[in-house]
Amino acid sequence: MKTNVFCKPWLILLCLAMGLSTPGFSADPFKLGQVTPEELKMTSYAPDTSAGAVILYDLGESSFRFTKGTQLQFKRIVRIKILKKSGLNQADFLIPYYRRRDGSKEVVENVRGFTYNVENGETVKVKLEDNAIFDEKQDANWYLKKLTMPGVKVGSVIELSYTITSDFFRLLREWAFQHTVPVKWSEYRVGMVPFYDYKHIIYGGRPFHIKDAKVERKTVAYAYTDDVGFAKVDKNGSLSMSIVQYQWVMKDVPAFTEEPYLTNAKDYLSKIEFELAKVEYPEQKPVYMTGDWESFTKELVKEEEFGGQLANATFLKKTTDGLIAGKTDSLEKVKAVLNYVKSNMRWDGKHRIYTENLRKAFDNHLGSSSEVNLVLTAMLRQAGLDANPMLVSTREHGRPVTNSPMISKFDYVISHVAIGGKNYLLDATEKDLPFGMLPLRCLNVQGWVMTGTAGKWLPLTGTERNAQLVSGNIKIQPTGEVSALLTEDYRGVPALQARSAIRDKGQEAYIKEFANAGTDWVRQGVKIHNLENLQETFKKEYQLSKTGEAASSDLLYISPMLTHALGENPFKLATRLYPIDFGTPVDETYMFTYQLPQGYEVEEMPKSATAVLPGNAAKFSYVVQMTNGQLQIISKLNINKTLFEASEYGNLREFYNRLVAKHAEKIVLKKKS
Structure with missing residues (x-):
């Protein structure tokens, strides 16, 4: 601009x-x-x-x-x-x-x-x-x-x-x-x-x-x-x-x-920035510069390398008409166009706002975040939908600046479409994104959608819930040998990360790498489900085993979380100066049922425990119980608030200390006399 x-x-x-x-x-x-x-x-x-x-x-x-x-x-x-x-x-x-x-x-x-x-x-x-x-x-x-x-x-x-x-x-x-x-x-x-009158903005x-x-x-x-x-x-x-x-x-x-869970260092580095607030030449009226989002939006709409590209996108009409032929439901039209762009354009990994030639990017099937998502926006418009570009400051670029319209404070473009009074935020750069979900890099408070005469701020949230569920049945032998059949279910960001890893490495290489569970454990018979069906839960099934001793032991020491224990606290510093940003809510559940070896009884097992942060911002529960001769372990972690202030760091660090300590506790089985 x-x-x-x-x-x-x-x-x-x-x-x-x-x-x-x-x-x-x-x-x-x-x-x-x-x-x-x-x-x-x-x-x-x-x-x-x-x-x-x-x-x-x-x-x-x-x-x-x-x-x-x-x-x-x-x-x-x-x-x-x-x-x-x-x-x-x-x-x-x-x-x-x-x-x-x-x-x-x-x-x-x-x-x-x-x-x-x-x-x-x-x-x-x-x-x-x-x-x-x-x-x-x-x-x-x-x-x-x-x-x-x-x-x-x-x-x-x-x-x-x-x-x-x-x-x-x-x-x-x-x-x-x-x-x-x-x-x-x-x-x-x-x-x-x-x-020239500049505001001085000091950080850090x-x-x-x-x-x-x-x-x-x-x-x-x-x-x-x-x-x-x-x-x-x-x-x-x-x-x-x-x-x-x-x-x-x-x-x-x-x-x-x-530090972990810090969006961007640039938000917290000690620095000074300047914002032009007023221009006043001698004998002329002052011109005030800040806060004029309407002018900002109008200028960007007229910008040849942004709005001008959208205005000259009739070359997409024939393709769009073919995609929506026979479809009367607006949401179905959106999904058809989105799937086409995701399948036919490849993101080059660059975060951009402007584009020199949208048609060239479309013909080459390759473009920046701006080009991929401006093609998406243009095609949605060709389909007769209320679609507009949305400016985003990604997490690595820094928190959005809402008090002053500066194009340099944005680095990414997504697409916004309104249907029946509901907002849908779309990004076609990730082939494995379910409909209605944004990649983690975009989940940075809010973005500026260029709709109407001036545009508006909208929260950057998706419709997909982020969850991880690991469940399994485990059998323990008198020698200490462990065999288990485990299932891992993922939704939201964890599912996207898994699918993207498979796409990058290939399924065979991904499974081979996943099978290497460490020096003691082996994963075998790995099966992947719903790899391409993005709206369904991504699932892995596999056998997990650990060898035992040559003979039975009088005492068996079992790590109840198997390979899923949180081994160390991510928050190691005694104090912290910066907020903690998880980006998305965390919902992790582990449910393990143990079949104990015959002739053994529980000598010692972890006690059930619960830890809750004020306002239910985070909750950890660990349940240990015997049911019908089987031992059940249920570990649940819920982070319900995505942003914690530095003043809350002490409580959050202690919360994770308790979680790590509980995951480290062992089950002790004793051979009956």
């Missing part, structure tokens, strides 16, 4: 000879090429000795330029020390930039890089060559500059600098102070001019070492062309303005550690 909405700025400023720079800061904490002997000799980083690398210094600076309309210029210099093999990936850089067909663009330039190593007591400096920098097109508008620093090994210090000049002044670049490796010093500077909650703003008065010359009747008149003069020089610094920032 075009973000530079001011096609003709009110003036072109001719800055002073030195330009409208960003003065007033203290001396740079570092400059390119000033690597110290101490940095070269470093072998570990004292605050985090486990770190594979450390960012020594990271400096970003954004400023405005007015020589070619209104532009933003962003400069970055970063220095990194490689400490271990695990840190070598810090030598890989991806620099995204944006371009549009109307000529507005971002340009990455002045890319300079050096690697420093100590060899035979001497410092050796290796330069990043231009031919080692590659451009890769991501989609219709987004590109990547990709590079790997040369000669990098454990002990290296690497430096990189680059500049990005952008025509999109609405998109003042954000800055991340925290990364997956520790950061010794991170600094961001912005010189704000008075015409870490304190700033420096947070400063200084006002500097500056006079600049300007010249612009004004339309007077049928003539153009050149005007010039001077303008005095106050520039606010912002400086944000964090130091000794710990590495961001991924």
Whole structure:
């Protein structure tokens, strides 16, 4: 989407000879090429000795330029020390930039890089060559500059600098102070001019070492062309303005550690973002930028590489008419179209919003999430249905931003269709998705459906329940040999994951891998049911066995959960700063019936237990009972609330501690005297 909405700025400023720079800061904490002997000799980083690398210094600076309309210029210099093999990936850089067909663009330039190593007591400096920098097109508008620093090994210090000049002044670049490796010093500077009012949005909650703003008065010359009747008149003069020089610094920032059930690190990293709230030129009325979802939607509908593709999709009519011939029920038409797209188009694995050529993607039977689901939406429209594209921010992209319409906050497109007042959310990228279900990556709070004049937010939920049921009859021999016939039933996400694994690996390879149950257990006679019937429960049946001793034992120790015990708590940290997001409700049930060997009695068995979190957010029950001479074990886990706040972490961690401990308890059988 075009973000530079001011096609003709009110003036072109001719800055002073030195330009409208960003003065007033203290001396740079570092400059390119000033690597110290101490940095070269470093072998570990004292605050985090486990770190594979450390960012020594990271400096970003954004400023405005007015020589070619209104532009933003962003400069970055970063220095990194490689400490271990695990840190070598810090030598890989991806620099995204944006371009549009109307000529507005971002340009990455002045890319300079050096690697420093100590060899035979001497410092050796290796330069990043231009031919080692590659451009890769991501989609219709987004590109990547990709590079790997040369000669990098454990002990290296690497430096990189680059500049990005952008025509999109609405998109003042954000800055991340925290990364997956520790950061010794991170600094961001912005010189704000008075015409543009940006909101500052700070994430992560870490304190700033420096947070400063200084006002500097500056006079600049300007010249612009004004339309007077049928003539153009050149005007010039001077303008005095106050520039606010912002400086944000964090130091000794710990590495961001991924934790289980965390949607996306970008939601919780310490960073600062900017949102253009108002534009006010001298002697003109202010223009307020945020909150206008209606304009956002209308512009995207007119966008050639989005709404324009849907408007020019008559090439799909003949195919669609054939699919719905003889069908009068709207829901049957939807299912016919969805199944066709799922079967005839293959997803390339890319998350996209725009598409350059929908027909080309259709003809090639291959496309991004946008292309696959825009084809689906277009065909549903050709079928006379109320279908519209829906913008989604996937779980890995970050939580959706609802207070401001920014296309960069979305990375995925699905299809929305309304039938009889009911909403159906559809994604044709996954061949194994049952009707009405979305893949886990899309289950991220809510999405923006482009319906009506302005669109609306809708919750990202599916109709499919996610459940797992494992049941079986187990026979124990006096030697300790165990034989069982087990059945595993899956619905929802677990079923999708199993079906997708079979599709990726092939059924024979999947069964062979599944048969390997570990050193003690063997799975045999594996049968798969309802592989293609997506609306039915996915089922596996198999025999599970474990060898015993050569002779009978006086005492037999049995693990009642067989191979299904939860062996460790996924929540290992003592405290947690971030929410826990399960994505979907959890419903896991295990029901095992044991036939005990003759001549043995139960010496010891687990006691029944129940654990419940406040508000019934989660419940675990473990039932052990003797019925008609048989021992029954029933384990049930229900996670009813999908999102837990960090303040609830302690209770959730203890809840799982109890579950793990209960699953670890054994049945002890004793030979009767």
